[in-house]
Amino acid sequence: MTRQPLTRVGLQLSGYSFPGVPDDKLFQQVAGVAREAEAAGFDSLWTMDHLHQIATVGSADEPILEAYTTLAALAAVTSVSRLGVLVSAAGFRNPAVLAKMVTTIDIISGGRAVLGIGAGWHEEEYRAYGLDFPSPRERLARLAEAVQICRAMFTEYAPQFSGRYHYIDGPLNMPRPIRPEGPPILIGGGGEKVLIPTVAKLGDACNFFGGPATVRRKIDVLERACAAVGRDSSEITKTWLGHVIIAESEAELHESLDRLGALLDLAPGAARGFALCGTRHEVRSQVREYRESGVEGFILALLDPTDLAHLNTVGTTLREAMDD
Numbered sequence: 332m333t334r335q336p337l338t339r340v341g342l343q344l345s346g347y348s349f350p351g352v353p354d355d356k357l358f359q360q361v362a363g364v365a366r367e368a369e370a371a372g373f374d375s376l377w378t379m380d381h382l383h384q385i386a387t388v389g390s391a392d393e394p395i396l397e398a399y400t401t402l403a404a405l406a407a408v409t410s411v412s413r414l415g416v417l418v419s420a421a422g423f424r425n426p427a428v429l430a431k432m433v434t435t436i437d438i439i440s441g442g443r444a445v446l447g448i449g450a451g452w453h454e455e456e457y458r459a460y461g462l463d464f465p466s467p468r469e470r471l472a473r474l475a476e477a478v479q480i481c482r483a484m485f486t487e488y489a490p491q492f493s494g495r496y497h498y499i500d501g502p503l504n505m506p507r508p509i510r511p512e513g514p515p516i517l518i519g520g521g522g523e524k525v526l527i528p529t530v531a532k533l534g535d536a537c538n539f540f541g542g543p544a545t546v547r548r549k550i551d552v553l554e555r556a557c558a559a560v561g562r563d564s565s566e567i568t569k570t571w572l573g574h575v576i577i578a579e580s581e582a583e584l585h586e587s588l589d590r591l592g593a594l595l596d597l598a599p600g601a602a603r604g605f606a607l608c609g610t611r612h613e614v615r616s617q618v619r620e621y622r623e624s625g626v627e628g629f630i631l632a633l634l635d636p637t638d639l640a641h642l643n644t645v646g647t648t649l650r651e652a653m654d655d
Contacts, residue, residue: 337536337568340649341375341630342368348393362408364636371646377417406440418519420451426477430484442509449519450474471525478533485513523552531556536568547624570628574606611648618652
């Protein structure tokens with residue numbers, strides 16, 4: 332039986348600053364985008380685990396909704412898409428409590444939850460919220476322990492785990508996740524020495540960004556890491572994160588690339604390297620390049636997800652590209 336990738340076409344919901352929309356209407360706007368994305372063919376929806384908005388999306392004082400409470404609400408108003416956080420900062424939450432949160436979303440959604448998790452990187456948020464921000468080495472070690480705890484919580488009754496940084500002593504995760512194996516676990520990040528080998532040992536999916544050649548190199552590292560631990564790398568869904576811009580004219584494309592470049596603090600020409608961009612035909616060709624590099628699923632950010640016409644065009648185009 333051929334394994335189905337965790338996602339083929341996903342939408343990342345990252346910005347919550349909608350012109351003319353007051354704070355008490357923010358979720359209604361987000362829910363509308365999510366339902367429209369499902370109708371357009373996006374098979375997964377992802378929130379972003381930040382407590383302050385990050386510079387590559389907007390200004391720090393923009394409104395931003397907490398990832399898991401938003402995802403739980405989306406679980407109740409959507410019907411078919413998988414639901415995950417891309418990606419949880421491992422240091423934000425006790426891992427056993429995180430597993431309970433993801434399991435609750437799995438129950439609400441009828442088995443559509445995904446645990447997306449990473450080591451965490453945005454030091455300013457950690458400091459602002461009074462959270463420790465240890466060294467990269469320690470954050471990666473804490474991540475590996477957190478994934479093991481979450482997997483045990485999903486699959487075992489009253490599991491035990493004792494690590495250097497975390498332990499559990501018989502927590503009862505009731506009700507159980509919908510599937511016996513629990514929600515799939517996506518580990519985000521591209522570090523080649525520690526993080527990718529952690530994916531090889533513990534993950535069901537990974538997430539990279541960059542151009543096709545960069546992604547191909549990351550997947551090569553993953554394949555070697557899988558071989559080293561005796562695992563078939565085809566068990567792991569390889570996903571790519573980036574922006575997408577489908578434009579009807581060169582002027583429209585340049586305007587959008589200018590906006591993206593300003594967000595990413597890049598020249599417009601350089602911004603092309605962080606996006607699928609151009610006409611529908613050009614975007615389909617770019618998707619083909621990434622697929623040839625080993626990518627099985629695309630998780631996409633849009634400059635304006637409330638532009639529902641563009642959202643539908645993106646969904647249709649990517650679905651067609653994945654079926655080519």
